[in-house]
Amino acid sequence: xxxxxxxxxxxxxxxxxxxxxxxxxxxxxxxxxxxxxxxxxxxxxxxxxxxxxxxxxxxxxxxxxxxxxxxxxxxxxxxxxxxxxxxxxxxxxxxxxxxxxxxxxxxxxxxxxxxxxxxxxxxxxxxxxxxxxxxxxxxxxxxxxxxxxxxxxxxxxxxxxxxxxxxxxxxxxxxxxxxxxxxxxxxxxxxxxxxxxxxxxxxxxxxxxxxxxxxxxxxxxxxxxxxxxxxxxxxxxxxxxxxxxxxxxxxxxxxxxxxxxxxxxxxxxxxxxxxxxxxxxxxxxxxxxxxxxxxxxxxxxxxxxxxxxxxxxxxxxxxxxxxxxxxxxxxxxxxxxxxxxxxxxxxxxxxxxxxxxxxxxxxxxxxxxxxxxxxxxxxxxxxxxxxxxxxxxxxxxxxxxxxxxxxxxxxxxxxxxxxxxxxxxxxxxxxxxxxxxxxxxxxxxxxxxxxxxxxxxxxxxxxxxxxxxxxxxxxxxxxxxxxxxxxxxxxxxxxxxxxxxxxxxxxxxxxxxxxxxxxxxx
Numbered sequence: 001x002x003x004x005x006x007x008x009x010x011x012x013x014x015x016x017x018x019x020x021x022x023x024x025x026x027x028x029x030x031x032x033x034x035x036x037x038x039x040x041x042x043x044x045x046x047x048x049x050x051x052x053x054x055x056x057x058x059x060x061x062x063x064x065x066x067x068x069x070x071x072x073x074x075x076x077x078x079x080x081x082x083x084x085x086x087x088x089x090x091x092x093x094x095x096x097x098x099x100x101x102x103x104x105x106x107x108x109x110x111x112x113x114x115x116x117x118x119x120x121x122x123x124x125x126x127x128x129x130x131x132x133x134x135x136x137x138x139x140x141x142x143x144x145x146x147x148x149x150x151x152x153x154x155x156x157x158x159x160x161x162x163x164x165x166x167x168x169x170x171x172x173x174x175x176x177x178x179x180x181x182x183x184x185x186x187x188x189x190x191x192x193x194x195x196x197x198x199x200x201x202x203x204x205x206x207x208x209x210x211x212x213x214x215x216x217x218x219x220x221x222x223x224x225x226x227x228x229x230x231x232x233x234x235x236x237x238x239x240x241x242x243x244x245x246x247x248x249x250x251x252x253x254x255x256x257x258x259x260x261x262x263x264x265x266x267x268x269x270x271x272x273x274x275x276x277x278x279x280x281x282x283x284x285x286x287x288x289x290x291x292x293x294x295x296x297x298x299x300x301x302x303x304x305x306x307x308x309x310x311x312x313x314x315x316x317x318x319x320x321x322x323x324x325x326x327x328x329x330x331x332x333x334x335x336x337x338x339x340x341x342x343x344x345x346x347x348x349x350x351x352x353x354x355x356x357x358x359x360x361x362x363x364x365x366x367x368x369x370x371x372x373x374x375x376x377x378x379x380x381x382x383x384x385x386x387x388x389x390x391x392x393x394x395x396x397x398x399x400x401x402x403x404x405x406x407x408x409x410x411x412x413x414x415x416x417x418x419x420x421x422x423x424x425x426x427x428x429x430x431x432x433x434x435x436x437x438x439x440x441x442x443x444x445x446x447x448x449x450x451x452x453x454x455x456x457x458x459x460x461x462x463x464x465x466x467x468x469x470x471x472x473x474x475x476x477x478x479x480x481x482x483x484x485x486x487x488x489x490x491x492x493x494x495x496x497x498x499x500x501x502x503x504x505x506x507x508x509x510x511x512x513x514x515x516x517x518x519x520x521x522x
Contacts, residue, residue: 038095040156040175044073059087063160071106071140071171079116079160080167090157092122093175102146102178103156104465108135108169111444116168118143119157124150132168133458134444139397140171144465146180180464184415184473185519186223186257187216187505191481193245194236200484205512212480215512216505217252220520224249225257225417225475227315228297230275231264233492239297246306255309257417257475258301259357260294260341262314262321265491269318269359272326283325283333287340290322294344298352308352312417313341316359316387318366328373335377342380353382357417361386362394364402371410383472384410385417390442390455391435400462407470415472416463420479420503421455422447423515428508429483431497449507453515460518479505479516 041054045066057064063081070076079087101120109116111134121127130145147154158170192200192212202212213224226245229237242258249256261267264275274281278289294313301308314321320328326337342354356374360366371384384406388399399416407414425436425447435441445451456476463471481487481500488496501508505516 038093040091040093040173043173044070044171045075045077046070046073055089055091057087057089060085061087063087063162064089069169073171076169076171077158078167078169079158079162081162081164083164084162086161088157088159089170090155092153092155094153096149096152096154098124098150098152099177100146100148100179101154102144102174102176102180104142104144104174104176105158105170106140106142106172107132108138108140109133110165110167111136113160113162113166113168115159115161116166117159118145118170119155119159120145120147121155121157123147123154130461131454131457133396133454133461135395135397136443137395137397139395140169141397141400141462142465143461144180146178180469182460182464182471182473184223184255184475185221185460186225186473186475187213187221187479188225188227188259188418188475188477189213189216189245189249189480190225190227190237190259191478191487193241194234194487195480195482195484198484198486200480200482200487201510202480202482202506203509203511205514205516207511209510212506213248213252213254216479216516216519217254219512219516220518221254221516222519223255223257223309223473223475224252225259227259227261229261229264229491230293231277233264234494236491239300242297243300243304243306246301246308247304250306256301256306257310257312257355258297258308259312259315259417260297262290262293262341267314267321268316272317272319272321272323274322278322283336286322286325287336290337290340291344294341295348298345298348302348307349308345310353310355310383311341311345312355312357312385313338313345313381315357317356318358318360318370328370331373331377335374335379338374338379354380355383355385355415355417356381357385357387359387359418360393361388361416362398362402364398364405367402367406368409371406375410382412384412384414386414387418387477388416388459389419390421390445391440396458396462399459400465403463403466403471407466407468413470413472414463414466416459416474418477419456419459419474420477420500421445421452421515422502423449423452423507423513424502426502427483427497428501429485429497431488431499433502434499435503447502449513449515452503452513453518456515456518457521476505476515477503482506482510483508
């Protein structure tokens, strides 16, 4: 949807890159101050030049205009110029009742700006901003932000500080009573205990050495996620180490999510290997194993005063768990294993929330197929959890489409239980990183501290915007898994390397990276 434009003596003309858009004619917004109203008007930018008395543009006002190609109607707001520009399009509201208000808008962006954001300012409280993500697929993304209004007034503001040729589109605004925000701003710290035991160190953004979990909590993280294996070769991520880390998490005032893999090693869509101790058991035996293991771990957590707040029954179980018996080739059996784990968790504490977790968070067809089958089999759950890595799982618009659909279809809160992004491509320990080539990156997000921060920000923004307040939160996957000798991928091989250190939230200098600041901002 990216377009080029040129200035003529009387009009600005655009030629669209996408043939369907054709040539577009638009009119510049007036620079004068608009009159105040008590409700946001012309929210779809459909009134053209005659309706712009409700808006003002400051800065390079000719870079702010309406044109054809709205998301739902015929028109949209655009910011663009053939030279570098800075412009604000805004509407001033007065006569508002005191309270919290929520701004929603649909946006697209070329990316590359110094800044491009929605803002609520002069509202009697701190200005609130939401940055526009790059949308190289040309699809619209819905964003939200909220603010506390006192004094009866507020300014709804759309801002660009852009380089030549950068553009944004905005449409279908809404400013209504309500709030936004994320309840879960979490970190998976499953590899932290082993890292610390093998000499790993961590520093805050100021360079002061400290406790990694404490540093992350101070940055705004409020949830700790821990995986648990049955009998791992290295003794880490087992029940004993889980209990130790759970105490650490709770001592920081954070909540606890326990991620049951039901394996001795990594479980994911491509591998759901039974624990060695369960390998010869029948299907009925496996159901008992799942119940007993789940109950034993969660009961031990409760006994030491660190009750799990949320539990995942399985990890990335797109194709089931405990293969072959629990494969989704036989949904009744998959459901039976899930029900065993859920029953055990609820027997320990009925208030513990149950999450079911799949990968491929941008694949709406997968999620509909999977949860339609789970619900048809009577599997009861509280939260839908997704893994979403942009270099594997699609565009942010795909994530938003899926979150919006499944949260409404099943009436459940949704959360991204795993995401991450590289801050550089080279390896610190010499072991090949999972993402280490420029071609593997998500368009608009460089492998840099700023690119990583933008990714975390934008995933949080998409989850926050799920309708009905059903966007529960985001968990960053293993931000403390830095390159520490002995703490590699293979629990059975002490010499194995780490393929993840370039996606941690601590840099190669051990300092906390800027992306962690978004825990507090959201």
